Amino acid sequence: MEPADSDGHGELSSRFPTASVTLNGDDTCIAEARDLAADFLARAGTDHGVAVSARAMDLTRLVVSELVTNAGRHAPGPLRMELRILDDAVEVTVRDTARVQLLARPVDPRRVGQHGLEIVMAVAQAFQVRLEPNGKAVTARIALADEVRGSGSPLGAP
Known part of the structure; x- marks a missing residue:
């Protein structure tokens, strides 16, 4: 995963770490994406002093898995995963x-399967889907501390 600034290019910010990676979109990229997200959070902790709870690590891996799985199943071609640390959360975007x-x-x-979006919305502080000229960006914000519970509110909402 390459370090990136808020535009997806450049050096890793010392205050708000970000990273992005292009994934091939097949089934093998799901585990890769989870591992990359875990590594990103671990490096945010060790390199930038960001406090990341074990729960936040687990929820981020779960959200990444669900978003990458969904994108890989329903969209042709490669995907892009972006990770960004905010003050008290990590934002995961899959394009x-x-x-x-x-x-x-x-x-x-009674429905078997197809609960991924429900799961993401249940554990995320905020959730948003933005249509873009060449596809969509799905973003979930996960609290880095244990005491905050997900509400699935739109990004930018209190």
Whole structure:
């Protein structure tokens, strides 16, 4: 994973670490993405003094897994995963080539599978899907401390 600034280029910021990586979009990239996210958070802790709880590490790996899985299944071509540390959270963005809005399905305890978006929204502080000219960007914000519980509110919302 290459260090990047907020524009996806340049050097790793000393205050707010960011990173981005292009993934091939096949099934093998899911584990790679999880490992890269865990490494990013570990380096944020050791190199930048960012406090990352074990719960935040686990939830970030889960969110990355769900977002990358979804993008790989429903969008042709490579994906881009971006990670950014904010004051008290990590923001995970997965960009893909499918210009389709994502919608959470209604709760159905009889449905087998297809709960990834529900899971992400349940554990994230904030969640957003932005359509872009060449696809979409799906962003989830995960609290770095244990005491904050996810609400799935839109990014930018209190």
